[in-house]
Amino acid sequence: MDTVERVSHLLLQAGTAWILWLLAALSLASVIVFVERLLTYRAVSVDLEALSRALSQALVEGRRREAIETLRATGAVAPRIAAAGLELAPRGARAADNAMQSATALERMRLERRLAFLATLGNNAPFIGLLGTVIGVIQAFEALGHGAPEGAGEPVGAVASQAVMAAVAEALVATAVGILVALPAIAAYNYLQRRVATLLEGSEVLSRLVLAYVGARDDEEPRDG
Numbered sequence: 412m413d414t415v416e417r418v419s420h421l422l423l424q425a426g427t428a429w430i431l432w433l434l435a436a437l438s439l440a441s442v443i444v445f446v447e448r449l450l451t452y453r454a455v456s457v458d459l460e461a462l463s464r465a466l467s468q469a470l471v472e473g474r475r476r477e478a479i480e481t482l483r484a485t486g487a488v489a490p491r492i493a494a495a496g497l498e499l500a501p502r503g504a505r506a507a508d509n510a511m512q513s514a515t516a517l518e519r520m521r522l523e524r525r526l527a528f529l530a531t532l533g534n535n536a537p538f539i540g541l542l543g544t545v546i547g548v549i550q551a552f553e554a555l556g557h558g559a560p561e562g563a564g565e566p567v568g569a570v571a572s573q574a575v576m577a578a579v580a581e582a583l584v585a586t587a588v589g590i591l592v593a594l595p596a597i598a599a600y601n602y603l604q605r606r607v608a609t610l611l612e613g614s615e616v617l618s619r620l621v622l623a624y625v626g627a628r629d630d631e632e633p634r635d636g
Contacts, residue, residue, distance in 0.1 A: 427550075430543030430585050434536060438592045441532055444525050445599040452522070452606045457487035459616045466493065466617060470624040475500060482617075488518050488610045493617035496625075504625045511618050515611060522607045526600060533597035540589020547582020551575045 462485070469478040479497045482490035495514035496507040555575045 427543040427547045427582060427585055430539060430546070431588060434539060434543075434585075434588050434592050437532055437536065437539075438595075441529055441592070441596045441599065444528055445603070448525060448603050449606075452603070452610060455486065455488045455522075455610065457485050457490060459489060459613050462490060463616050463620060466620055470620065488522070489614040489617050492518060492614040493621050496618060496621040500621065500625045504622055507621060507625045511614075511621065515614060518614075519607065519611060522610060523604075526603055526607075529596045529600035529603070533593045533600055536593035536596065537586065537589040540586040540592075543585025543589070544582045547585065548579055551578035551582065 462482075466478055466482070469475075469481070475497055479494045482494040482497070485491075492511050492514040496511040499506040499510045552575065
């Protein structure tokens, strides 16, 4: 038995059922990832309008350390980034800005965790389904080659052809399932990416307040001297 025959025999033995089970498992995993990320993003969201007013008031009154503790206590993305800038505020605007950029990069890594799974599934689920279809077609033609004995009459050949067509139609289900798994995964990935972008864009509200505070301190320090 050569290599081609061995591979063919292995595919025929495996069948297409495992492909469908694999796609079902991947689909379930994508739902779990989507729900987990969605809950995470909701947990790290915050009312930026109210928080920016409180932060502005605290900075005007010179309560920098209290503001840092308040920001970190929220556990949200934008306040954590602003707190990183306030920590280095005494070192100047450039240091505060660099600290917030570093914190933003770190938050992006946390927010985008497991999103690559959804993107990979969306791109490759149709190919997994196509593999199931190919295996099904191989099985159908293998059955056709061994189903009708040599010299069989036309009715037997017609029945065999109908059986092959039914098998091919059944094999195409794997491709359809692959597409059905891919489409929600892609939609979920795009939606979650937009949520990540929105969370990070929201940090600009507090970051600009921090830089304005640091800039005002830098302007006042020479006059105090």
